[in-house]
Amino acid sequence: MKAIIAFAVRFLFRSRLGFAVLLLVVVVSVVGVGQVAGQVGGTTGTVLGDPAPGPALTVDPTEGDDGIQSLRPEPEPVTAADADRPEAVALAFATAWIDRSLDPDRWHAGLRPYMTDDLADKLTGVDPVVVPAERLTGEPALIPYATNLVEVVIEVDSGKLRLRLSGPDGHWLVDGVDWERG
Template sequence: MPIRSPRGRVDAYRSLWQWPLRSPVRLAITGVVVVALAVGAGVAAGALRGTSDDGPMSRSTATGGSATPGPSGRSSTGAGGTALPTALPPVTPLVPSTLPLSQAPPAALRVAAGWSAAWVDHPDGITSEQWLAGLRPLTTDEYLGVLANVDPANVPAARVTGAPRPVNVAPRSVRVEVPTDALTLIVLVVDTEDGWRVAGYDRA
């Protein structure tokens, strides 16, 4: 029947939409084509929207006089010729504050001396618990947990041989040098809510 007749056109349309249903392969091909067309249409619509958005933005930049940072940190000119500062004010570097050694708190020196005396006090047969008991009143809770892993038998010194001497003084901490018969301790004493306490030590 000729395609120009209404019946012929109906048969032609029926054959077109029935074509994908005649096999799974044809159905898959049809689905891919439909998805590709939808993606292409979305990309084209997005490109058109981006082009239309660029226009007003470019015009406002050209005529609105919005501030733009200068390349050398100088002020840029805004609407009406008003200068807009873009350079940040200088920042003062943070330097740890130190005090003269003569301003070391006597209480901090006493704690360093008492802690060192307890540190070297480890007669034969002393347990870790007994050794820590002597250090506990003069030690921060955090550092006491570190000392719990120390075997007092491994402490090389047996007695303190001199007076404590400050080597670094800050508003809330003092490093104190304490000589012993085996080495010189550098004891860190810090100001806590419970008073001055030892928060660490090193060997000079």
């Protein structure tokens, strides 16, 4: 009997085929124990601890509320009593931005009342000829991110103009410009 056990141990641990057989036995044992444990837990055909499947719920997509609610309410931008709303500031900026007939200094001066100092520095020396749009084709669409941070999207003849506005004191100014090809 000792000889048979010694042969089995040598076969299992010293050859690839033996090792594969040993690995297969271990995997089958683990799966079997998992199946038994799942049945002991009161469920069959499910993962240990999962409840038994219930009836499928159906919802009519044309009837009433879908029940989905935002986790956070959409922030309402705060505008000072003596200031323009972000959409109005964005529209004024966009109107000045597309005026490519001006020299760089006059173009920059036309944008200056509607932008932050940081953006003004970045746009210094820019030639309006490089502006990728000639006319506005849509109304400003507001996307609020916080009470003092919004994005306003305005469709132009060549795509979408995306303006980031900040209004920490309720006075809105453009502090970022992006253009998306349409």
